[in-house]
Amino acid sequence: MMFHRLDSFNLNQLYLLGQTGLNLDFSKIVPSIPFILQGIAVTLSFTIVSALIGFAWGTVLSIFKISNIKPLKWFADFYTSIFRGTPLLVQLSLIYFATPQLTGYAIPAFQAGVITFALNSAAYSSETIRGGILAVDKGQREAAMTLGVTYPLMMWDIILPQAFKNILPALVNESIALLKDSSLVSTVGALDLLRRGTIVASEKFIYFEPLLFVALIYYVMVMSLTWVAQRFERRMRKSD
Amino acid sequence: MIRTEFLCKSFGKLDVLKDISTEIKKGEVVAIIGPSGGGKSTFLRCLNLLEVPTRGRVYIDGVDITTGKVDIKKIRQNMGMVFQHFNLFPHKTVLENVTYGPLKVKHLPKAEAEKLGLDLLAKVGLAEKANAYPSRLSGGQKQRVAIARALAMQPEIMLFDEPTSALDPEMVKEVLDVMKDLARTGITMAIVTHEMGFAREVANRILFLEGGRLAEDAPPDIFFTNPRSERACQFLEKVL
Ligand SMILES: Nc1ncnc2c1ncn2[C@@H]1O[C@H](COP(=O)(O)OP(=O)(O)O)[C@@H](O)[C@H]1O
Ligand SMILES: [Mg+2]
Numbered sequence: 001m002m003f004h005r006l007d008s009f010n011l012n013q014l015y016l017l018g019q020t021g022l023n024l025d026f027s028k029i030v031p032s033i034p035f036i037l038q039g040i041a042v043t044l045s046f047t048i049v050s051a052l053i054g055f056a057w058g059t060v061l062s063i064f065k066i067s068n069i070k071p072l073k074w075f076a077d078f079y080t081s082i083f084r085g086t087p088l089l090v091q092l093s094l095i096y097f098a099t100p101q102l103t104g105y106a107i108p109a110f111q112a113g114v115i116t117f118a119l120n121s122a123a124y125s126s127e128t129i130r131g132g133i134l135a136v137d138k139g140q141r142e143a144a145m146t147l148g149v150t151y152p153l154m155m156w157d158i159i160l161p162q163a164f165k166n167i168l169p170a171l172v173n174e175s176i177a178l179l180k181d182s183s184l185v186s187t188v189g190a191l192d193l194l195r196r197g198t199i200v201a202s203e204k205f206i207y208f209e210p211l212l213f214v215a216l217i218y219y220v221m222v223m224s225l226t227w228v229a230q231r232f233e234r235r236m237r238k239s240d
Numbered sequence: 241m242i243r244t245e246f247l248c249k250s251f252g253k254l255d256v257l258k259d260i261s262t263e264i265k266k267g268e269v270v271a272i273i274g275p276s277g278g279g280k281s282t283f284l285r286c287l288n289l290l291e292v293p294t295r296g297r298v299y300i301d302g303v304d305i306t307t308g309k310v311d312i313k314k315i316r317q318n319m320g321m322v323f324q325h326f327n328l329f330p331h332k333t334v335l336e337n338v339t340y341g342p343l344k345v346k347h348l349p350k351a352e353a354e355k356l357g358l359d360l361l362a363k364v365g366l367a368e369k370a371n372a373y374p375s376r377l378s379g380g381q382k383q384r385v386a387i388a389r390a391l392a393m394q395p396e397i398m399l400f401d402e403p404t405s406a407l408d409p410e411m412v413k414e415v416l417d418v419m420k421d422l423a424r425t426g427i428t429m430a431i432v433t434h435e436m437g438f439a440r441e442v443a444n445r446i447l448f449l450e451g452g453r454l455a456e457d458a459p460p461d462i463f464f465t466n467p468r469s470e471r472a473c474q475f476l477e478k479v480l
Contacts, residue, residue: 139327142290143386147341147393148317157344161331 029209032200036210039193040217042110046192047179050114054121054178055171061126063155066133076126083123089184092116096188113185121178128170132163165236172229176222183218193217241266241397241428242287247296249282256282258452259296264445266396269429271439271460274449275475280432283449284399287430288312288319300397317345320390324402326382328374334361334385335370341393353392360388364418380411384418391422398422400431436479440464448472 029036064076083091096112099105107115136159144154164171186195197214201207242264249257256279264270272280285291287298289305289312298305300315329337338357342348348356361367364384374382383403390398403419404412416438423429423442433439439446439460446463448456448471455469464480467473 137327139323139325140329142321143323143327143329143389145290146288146316146319146321146390148313148345149341150313153344157340158329165331 024209024212025206026209026213028204028206029200029213032204032210033213036193036196036200036213036217039191039196039214040221042190043179043182043192044221046110046113046117046185046190047175047182050117050121050182051175051178053114053118055125055129057118057122058125059129059160061122062129062133065126065130080123080126083120088116088120088181089187091120092184092188109185109188109190112188113182113190117178117182117185121174125171125174128167128174129163132167132170133159135166136162168236169229169233172225172233176225176229179222179225180218241268241301242430243297243299244286245297245299247283247286247298248294249279249286249291250294256452257286257293260449260454261296262447262454262457264428264430266428267426268444269423269442270431270445270447271443272430272432272447272449273434273436273439273475274455278449279452280449281401284321284401284430284432287399288316288321290321313345317341317393318395319397319399320393320395321399322383322386322390322401322403324406326374326379326386326406328382328386328389330374333371333373334366334377337374337385338389338392341389345393357388357392360391361385363391363421364388365414378411379407380414383407383411383415387415387418387422395427397428397430400429400433402432402434404433404435434479436464436476448475450475 061076061079064072067073092113095116096107096109099107099112140158140162141154144158149158182192183194186192186198189195193214197210200210204210243262245261247257247260248255260283272283274280282291286293287300289298293306296306300319303310303315305312305315328334329340332340335354335357338360339350339353342353342356343350358367358370361370364387366381366384366388369377369381369385374385377385387403400419404415407415412435416435419429419431419438420442431439431443443460446456446458446460447454448458448463448467448469450469450471456463456467456472458467463472464476467476
């Protein structure tokens with residue numbers, strides 16, 4: 001239903017419109033720049049909300065994975081294999097289109113996107129977090145146990161903080177990947193950066209300028225995030 | 241206070257402890273010595289169920305802790321443990337390390353826990369390091385903090401697993417001095433150690449573990465001058 005705008009974006013039509021070649025004219029999109037820039041907030045909030053929910057759920061899954069309770073372990077492993085074994089775009093389409101059909105709730109694109117991305121990133125980050133937990137020296141666990149600390153408290157106060165510190169760079173990389181993948185929500189019509197770019201493109205019949213502009217914004221966001229993460233990591237290393 | 245009956249522990253096919261029966265009375269200081277791989281650590285760790293015995297019984301204060309029916313967390317609160325590699329919580333300050341048990345397990349009010357923590361840090365000579373992170377401490381200082389952390393639970397029993405083996409030679413004495421002070425307070429102590437001079441001076445009894453068997457159980461005077469077993473003679477010849 002919502003894919004039609006993207007359909008208009010294909011090289012065939014570019015050719016028919018006679019706009020081949022690289023004579024870029026950015027002045028044509030200047031009036032649309034504020035409209036495109038508003039997509040930054042959408043893309044960022046989308047990424048942050050999905051990442052936070054994803055990490056929280058991923059943490060729960062990682063604890064299932066190291067648990068002695070077999071059904072929990074099976075569930076988490078199966079869950080992960082499903083989300084890693086199917087394309088993200090298929091997951092998104094399923095949640096966006098199947099939810100209204102199954103529940104009668106016309107799920108907004110943004111919500112469907114957050115749910116999909118959170119569920120998906122949880123599957124990936126649960127593996128990372130599991131690795132981080134297992135990498136914490138087992139002496140830490142024993143020290144907590146000999147104090148008589150309960151398992152949940154030990155996890156929360158002793159193990160997870162150290163696990164997260166170890167895997168912070170990996171989690172940041174996953175967030176950056178999520179930021180880029182978030183452009184997939186444009187396919188169901190959420191007004192993110194890419195979607196705004198394609199709207200401007202199809203309204204003005206110019207493609208390279210708005211899309212290049214959008215690509216540049218993604219690039220700047222990703223690079224800034226990477227830079228902040230590196231600074232942060234260096235700071236943390238020094239504090240060791 | 242501690243009694244073991246026919247305590248056995250196997251890792252797969254490897255029989256690490258073979259029918260250890262002994263008793264450690266209240267207020268006794270017992271040194272556990274013997275060649276590396278003889279089962280000393282495993283024996284100590286069976287006393288607080290960090291290792292679950294394969295067979296046999298362990299009684300703490302008359303309670304059999306191997307039945308699976310006791311709340312081992314409660315028992316452990318009364319048995320402090322000090323490890324070869326300190327196992328301090330690296331993301332917590334020295335004082336936070338020491339007050340963690342009292343705060344989170346005994347639910348002492350913060351002010352009370354901190355007073356207790358500072359008192360203990362003063363006792364081990366590290367009051368001025370209260371707000372430092374463990375990474376800033378020397379090995380000897382770390383081990384003294386670890387002792388203070390265990391003592392903060394006000395246990396009646398203290399277990400030490402080679403507390404000075406990971407230390408540079410010049411730091412061994414400061415830790416042994418703290419342990420000597422502790423021995424004089426009448427607390428029950430079981431100490432795995434290679435410090436023969438210390439064992440001889442401080443211990444009331446020597447347990448000599450060799451090949452998983454309790455080859456000797458004698459007062460230090462007798463053990464060091466007139467050991468019964470051939471293996472103990474050979475061992476002493478090597479280390480003295
Ligand atoms: N978790 C374990 N799994 C398998 N083997 C172990 C384990 N812990 C100890 N062992 C083995 O048990 C034997 C006794 O070990 P240990 O109690 O550490 O001896 P000690 O402390 O006297 O040096 C060694 O051969 C060691 O390799
Ligand atoms: Mg050992």
